[in-house]
Structures are given as structure tokens and as C-alpha cells.
Amino acid sequence: MPTAKASKPAKKAAPASAKPDESAQKLSALIHRHLVSTLARHEGSATPHDWWVATALAVRDTIHERMIATQAVHNADNVRRLYYFSLEYLMGRLFGNNLLATDMLETARAALAAHGQDFEKIRDAEVDMGLGNGGLGRLAACFLDSLATMDYPALGYGIYYEFGLFRQQFVNGHQVEHPDNWIRFGNPWEVVRPEYAQEVRVYGRVENVFDDRGNYRPRWVDTKTILGVPHDIPTAGYGTKTVNLLRLWASQSTEDFDLAAFNRGGYFEAVREQTSAETVSKVLYPNDKTENGKELRLMQQYFFVACSLRDIIRRHLRNPANSWANFSGKVAVQLNDTHPAIAVVELMRILVDEENMSLEAAWGIVGQTFAYTNHTLLPEALEKWSVGLFEKVLPRHLQLIYEINSRVLHLVEAKWPGDDGKKRVCSLIEENGGKMVRMANLAVAGSHTVNGVAALHTALLKQDLFPEFDALYPGKFQNKTNGITPRRWLLKCNPRLSDLITKRLGHTDWARDLDLLRGLEKSAGDAAFQSEFMAVKRANKVELAAIIKAECGVEVSPDALFDVQIKRLHEYKRQHLNLLHILALYRRLLQHPGLDIVPRVFVFGAKAAPGYDLAKNIIRAINVIGARINGDARIGGKLKVVFLPNYRVSLAEKIIPAADLSEQISTAGKEASGTGNMKLSLNGALTIGTLDGANVEIKEEVGDENIFIFGLTVEQVAALWARGYNPRDLYNADEELRGVIDWLGSDYFTPGEHGAFGAVHHSLLHGGDPYLLLADFRSYCDAHARVDATYRDKRKWAKMAILNTARMGKFSSDRTIREYAEQIWKLKPARIS
Known part of the structure; x- marks a missing residue:
């Protein structure tokens, strides 16, 4: 049986044991076998998708062997495991990552070439896994990669969404959403485990009963049951044999098909229960503008944590050496944002109602099990659910929330006697208007550690968002600055640059120890290396230019400066500040046709939430104004604006290597961290940004002279609001700013359609400019002049x-x-031999 060893960084990616030609021959034969035996396809009629599936299955054979060996070691050694709870995993495509992790990339190229197949065409047949939205889900995917690469025993838990966020299309500049049925043709990486299905109860009511000793034992009755079926996706480490799991839950009905109803002609009635249950894992982030949407989102969150906790308990107690006494010693659960916060209450319910523990004993175990990562400083993003909704969907959990709240308020009273203001802030129940359950407060109270995701973000958490909790629980708050996996975001997505780095450094160790890239510093001033580096950038820009032509029908020059803003569309990320600068440049060129500016290609990629009307108006403004600029011969092609549709991981992998300039322009104090800023900088893009989130730490690392910083600081933002901010003062004082805002508010870009961008225009002038675009506009333009x-x-x-x-x-x-x-999970690596 494999045994655990101390984890050591590998010198290189694990070498193939056989000669390359022999390895390719073996893989070629395995691909052929899966094509014929598994897919029942003849080589002559197989599509690129068939070849991709057959190759993926051949690679998966190796991954499964490693996965079984990994689980054997973890189980035999009864290791402490991390269980990562996240509502999103933005995995993208796994084919390239798995080939790199198994050191089979070149072998696969050769094996497919032996069958006369184009490797790149086969690779492009894979569809992105639609399991996430933005940075939160992409961070989770990076963490899974690092956990496996560093040999930490871990499982990720989430939801197996049938439909991802949505597939984005632009019609007359408008965002139009289509279902993202990413699993229409199946997913060769997954294994369904119906034998580990879990039952989840919802709705019903609570009976107040007493046991035979006179103790109060509430019973949750008349519930509806949903079945959670796990789909396992292996996560292979790079340069190691560790393979961890991502376990995703699909909802199914526990009710049998109603044959009697079907036979009497009630066809819809016969499948009603089944359809209702399957809705829970149907779509990532259902629109929660409606009460039904809110109910479904709460159901999703409870469904996946309930399934996951049941699974964790099953895994823990199957070992005879384990019991509830050592549960928190073997189990570490990380809550990725507030979405899984209900897990705190569900574990309490299991311990109190099913294991007959006292509330004190149960709370002790809960408090040693969970840790919570906060990802936002925006109060509106801190989830709250109405007490009425909780009472309908999870009535027993609402009772326990009040019990937990009582304990929290007792601590508050002990620290600040008679201070009702402190109690109002710390309470798990908000009582402004209708009563709401504050999930962030619940997560803080129920976790042994709370962390922010950048140094500035954590400081603001303690200072502005949770100062009372920081005082109430000294030492509970920590910082863990986000990171990105260099395997996906350099080695895989930018092979030209990766090869150049490896050639210059003389090894591939940097893919497991990114600090080794410091070895490039001595070459930064070398003219020959500079030429090679920029030749790589230009080749990547040529590739992106071809994608832009195919997707947007716009010709762009790879010799122009590629100015990139790719991220979720939100007001605080300020894509519309970028637009104001574009309008300013366009206006200058129209007024001064001979103006000498560096030609620029502005590249956008973003999705707006379906119910976020202002964000969708910003998208339309960029699209419509961009089309006018792109078609205006008067400016001589000096400006191009493209908004690539359906932004996703695989598209980001093409944009990021080609970027010259990285737009990280959120209002200071609003972006928790950012990870796109890291990916772009790693691939040789220079950052233009505010002192917000991880930009602060990027500036510290790269040096003041290698970044373009502009705008108000967090302290200046606070001071501006304190003394009173009127955007009209800036509008009146700055002729260029006034000109572009008036232009945006006219029908110049939409003849005959007045107020087309009214939502954006109103937000800037009449809506108070909540994200201070006008306050930062001049500084932003000056920074671009330096660029x-x-x-x-x-x-x-x-x-x-x-x-x-x-x-x-x-x-x-x-x-x-x-x-x-080391600092939160107390987790040790277990290297697989």
C-alpha cells in the first residue's frame, strides 16, 4: 500500500517512465480502445469531440489510479482533512491541466498525431465547466490545484449545476442570456456516486415535545425530502501523485414516478415532484429579485451544505478510531464567503437533534470546526434572508439561530453592559423594518477564524465592517492574501512565455515555486531578452486579434497597445470609468485629427447579473459607443473598442497573455482583493489601478516605478464623503468631463433613441456618483497619459x-x-509515493 512521506517540492514535473515514443504508442492504443470500446466510434467517423473524450478517458485512467492511491494513504493514516465549501468552482477546461499534471502533454500530442489528429482542434472541443461566475469561483479552482500540488488532504464540496451562469450574446449592444448547458454531451472527468447519495429535509414545522426525562426535544416534522447525488471530479496535483476530489451534489427527487397519475392522463402531475426537486441544482445563481428566486437560492445553499456535512460525518465515523470526541481534530471546514454559512446551524442541528448533545457541547464542536473567508466589503453583498423565509424553508434552523444569537448577545452584554447599540450591530437578526437573518454575522460567530483576502481588505474588515466582532473575539481575524495557480495562469495559458522563462532560468521548478521567477530580474535590462519577451507578447496579440476578428468582426493591429479590463460587470469595478476615458480620447481625436497618441485596442470581457439593470446598461453603452468608434474613419484606426462575448475561463486564457495594460480601477475600499490583477501582471501586463485590494501589495512587490497608480485612497474616499460629495461640482469645473458626460447622455450614439444610456448618465450626475467616477476621472486620464x-x-x-x-x-x-x-487549518501534507 502507498505510504505518506514528508512533502518536498519536486525538482521538475514528474518524468515519464518510458521513452517518449513508447509512451505515445501506449497512449495511442489506449485512446483507440476508448474510442472503440467506450464510445463505439470508428476512427473514420469520429468527431473532434469524440477524440477529445477518448483522450480524456485515457488520461483519466492514470488520474484514477493516483486518486485511489491517494485515498488509501489518507484513510490508512486517518489524516486531518480540509473540506472546502464553495457555491462556485470556475474550473474552465480540465484537459490541458490534467495533461500537465500527469506529464502527458507532449505524449498526447504525439499520440493524437499518430492518428492523424490536430491536437489543438481536439483540445478546443472541450466546453468550460459552468460552475462559477467570477473571482470567487476561480479562486476556489486555484485553491484546489494548490492543495493537490502541495499534497494536502482535501475535498471540495459544491453544487453540480446543470446550467452554468448563462451564455452571453450581444444583440444591438444588449446583453442577452441563454442557458449554458455545459453538460449536454456529458463530462468525461466525472464519476457519479449514487451509493453515497444523501437525503436533505426542508420545509415542514417544529413540534415542541419533551422526552421521557422531561427534557425539551423539538422535532422537525412534515418535511419534504430531496436527494443529493454526488458527482466526483478528480483534482490532480502538478509534479506529485496526489489526486484530491471535488464532490458536487446534484438534486433529485426521493419520490417514485407516479405511474397511477400518468395512466390517468396526469402526465405533468406524474413528474411534478421530480421536476421540483431537480430545480435545486438546475441553475447557478437564480435571479433573486423575486420571492421564489430568494427561496431557491436559500434552498441551494442549504442543500449543498447539508449533503456535504452528512458526507463528512459518514467519512469520519467509518474509521473505528474516530468519534465525535475527535471530530474537530480531524475535520477542518472552510466557508468560502457567506453562501455556506448555514452549515454552522446544520451541524448544530445534527449534534443537538440527532446526537442528543447539549447546546453547549454542540457549540463547542461547531466553533472548533469552521473557518470563514470574507470576500466583500459591500454591505449589500453580505447575505441576509428574511425570518419569514427561514421559518418557511428551515423552521428548526431558525430556532437554533435564535439560540446562537442568545449566546452572542450574552457575550456582548458581558463586554459592553447595557449597550443596546452594540447588540444591534452584533445580533444575528437585523430588525430595521422586517426581520432578517444576517449570514455574515452567523459565519463570524460560528467560526474559530475569519480571514480577509488582502492586507487592506482585512484591515478594513476589522476597522469598518466588523469592528465590534474584532473586539468581541480578539485574534479571530487574520489576513490571507489571495493567489493564483501558476500552472493554469502561466504554464498552461501562456506556453510561449513559459518556454522562454524555462529557457532563461534553465529549469521548470518555477511552476511549483513561483518565487524562482526572481531569477528573471537580472535579465530585465538585457536588450536581447527584452526583444524575446516582447516577441512572445506580440505573438499572443496576433492570436487574440484573430479571436477578436472572429467573435466581433473588428480588425485590430497587434502593434497597438492592448488595454484590457476583464472581470465581473459591477459599478464598483468601474468599467464605465474606462468608458469615460475612451470617450475623452475619441473626442480629442475628433477635435484634433492630427493628435499623436499611441494606437489602442480596448478589450472588455464581462457578464452582468441578469437582474442588474445598470450593469447591463453599461455593457450596452460600451458596445454601441465602441461600434461607432470602430467605424469612424476620421480617427484613422487609433482607437478600437471590443467587448468579447461570453467571457469565461478559456477566453481569459487567450486574453491575459496578450494584454499590455491591466485595468484594476475599482473605487478604493471596494475591491476585497482581485485575482485578475495577479494573472495579468504575471503574464507581463502593466497595471493601471487604484490603491485598492491586492493592488496595494502588487505595487509593493513590483515597485512604484513599474505600476501606474491613480485616484483617491481609502482615507481620501472617507474624507470626501465626510465633507460632502457633489459630483456636479466636478462636472461643472472640468470642461472635458462635462463634454463626455453630456455626450453620453445624448442620442449621438443612438440616433432617435433618446436616453439609451440614461441609467449610466443618471447614476453619475443625479444618483450621486456612488463609486466616485467623477472624483477620479482627471487622475485616471493623467495616469493614462503616463501609460x-x-x-x-x-x-x-x-x-x-x-x-x-x-x-x-x-x-x-x-x-x-x-x-x-499552517495558520488556520493546522493541516499537514501527505505525499503519495
């Missing part, structure tokens, strides 16, 4: 780009995970 001047000096720009890549070691998710493991 223009710097880009003209090719050697200076190349040196800055190289130093950005060289100094991003801190932002590896391996560093982040090591800190979590």
Missing part, C-alpha cells in the same frame, strides 16, 4: 513588463494555501 508616454519607450516598457512577471511570486496560490494550512 502613453511610457509605451513609446519600447525598452523601458519591456523592462517594466519583465519585472512584473519576475516579482509576482508572492501571489502564487501555493503561498496562500500554505498559510491557510
